[in-house]
Amino acid sequence: MIYLMAPAPKARVSGGFRVNEALRQRLTATGTGVGIHADPEEVPAKIQSLPSTAPAHIVLDSLYLTDLNPARLNHVLVNRDSPTRLYFLLHFLPCMNPSLSATTRKALQEKEHSLLTLADGTLVPGSTLADYLRNEALYTGAIYRCPPGIEFTELDTPPSDPWDKAPSPRLITVGTLSPSKGQLDILSHLQQLTPSFKGTWRLLGDLHTEPEVYCHFKRKLNNSGLKESIHLCHSVPHSHLGKLLTDADLLVSASRFESYGMAIAEAVAAGIPVLTYRVGETPQWIKEGENGFLIPVGDHKKFKSTLATLLHHPEELFLLKRQAQKIKEEIFLPTWEITFQCFLETFGE
Template structure:
């Protein structure tokens, strides 16, 4: 029988006001592992200095630990200090653009790393965080969803992401400002407004100044039925991210048969199983977004083709059960490691 798993995650993992791709991934993996028969004990770690170190010191020797990479990056020394006695697997949702040596040392101290995309795996190896052979890829899943019916003019835009600079909502607003005189379109920007309140406030001011407050809405976090309703009333998902390890909202949109306009960054391409289901533009380029939106609205045949491709993508999307199966295999490998796991891991 498999040993109990200790899953260390941010304390806010279930906070409805702090929904993020990482938190959603953690919750879905937790549930899928439990459904597959793995005993999972959640270790909720506060956003406070030293919290991870205290939490890890309380674990028994030889415990199997899956640690959210956000915690590891915040407190790498805690992982290095305990790697000699714990079976540690790190779940890397993202890649630090300029990792320092302590962070790299923490990733090197783990037995294995689970990455959410091939792009993340490649970046971690390039940074020297881990040999590529120690990194397994467990892409996010997406639940089967009802098909969304397209409107006649394709004017219902949706963006789903925490409202923050790296998600690029400012680029989308700048692109849409050029369509202030064009009737028939709306844009819902769904995501937490608490991650970077200054950015969110500035974005709202730009929308007001452009006279678009009745066209661009910021409802905050949408979850459950509210998020389903947002997809049900969307013609196009627009994700203008400056950085993205995968793009869970893209996978969710395609599961609803909603085409995508996104920036060609990071692992976004891995979330698109049918090429014509998405239109990709260079990052940090509001003019490129503007041009593609103009083409989208001007060409019904283009919209129909993208819709057909998005519907085709629904049948080949990934499942959360498949995600959990990859992670379970990594955990099983870590369980087979001898104890102490690696001589000198804490040095």
């Protein structure tokens, strides 16, 4: 039996939560397992309460890596009456946050290593996370690939959207508002454009996770002269994302780190060109100059100049979008059923 444990999503619905939810639904539907919501302090007791009549595969979400007590977790595992195997489902690693100081990163790595060494296996979305685990000697055991599904929920009646009549070019960014995601950098680039930006930029995602960042962004936006061109859209339902992406002309991501890059993959699947740093698994999906541009991480000058070129030469951007529409059929992106099969294969199911 497979037990997938993760914190309840609360207000924030991330890509990792969507992976967990897709797996939970399929575990329940197939009778191969169950999903369990638990706060970090509840995890040991939840494990203790699991049935001991059959072997158990316990899968813990990566959000637990900063809060679980390794000694307590190990004590619970070794005292179970039935064979028990532990896995971590790693959507990301907290220690990979590029804004961390060296001291904070080292402390996080030590904590994560102490928990990961208890695991019989880890599941990762792609090679970026797998390589980091090995290169930093955080985990030397079995690593399994479990990429997220890239699919859109079709709406019977698409929502009316005033953006349909917004001036072009129409930019979109999807992700939690955070310094490491780079939305403030994009705003600065748009402010500095000459001639000035005449299009529309829509930001989708959890905008209130870091209140001080949100307040800083709002102040900067109010003083930018671009207030009427930039729209903040907090917690838009994922069922609306397909249409919103399709209506856009360019997805812009200045994120300095992605373990996978789910929003970028979804843009590629929707046939929308992408301007992004070379992060996560993006080289698998972006064909340079054909459906987007990959900028070396940290090269702000090249990112800014590429964005300016696309905005000041809309004919090039619209050609790029036509190419992206054609190329999307050639790029393999997994469905949720493929994700689930990869997940089950980890446990020999």
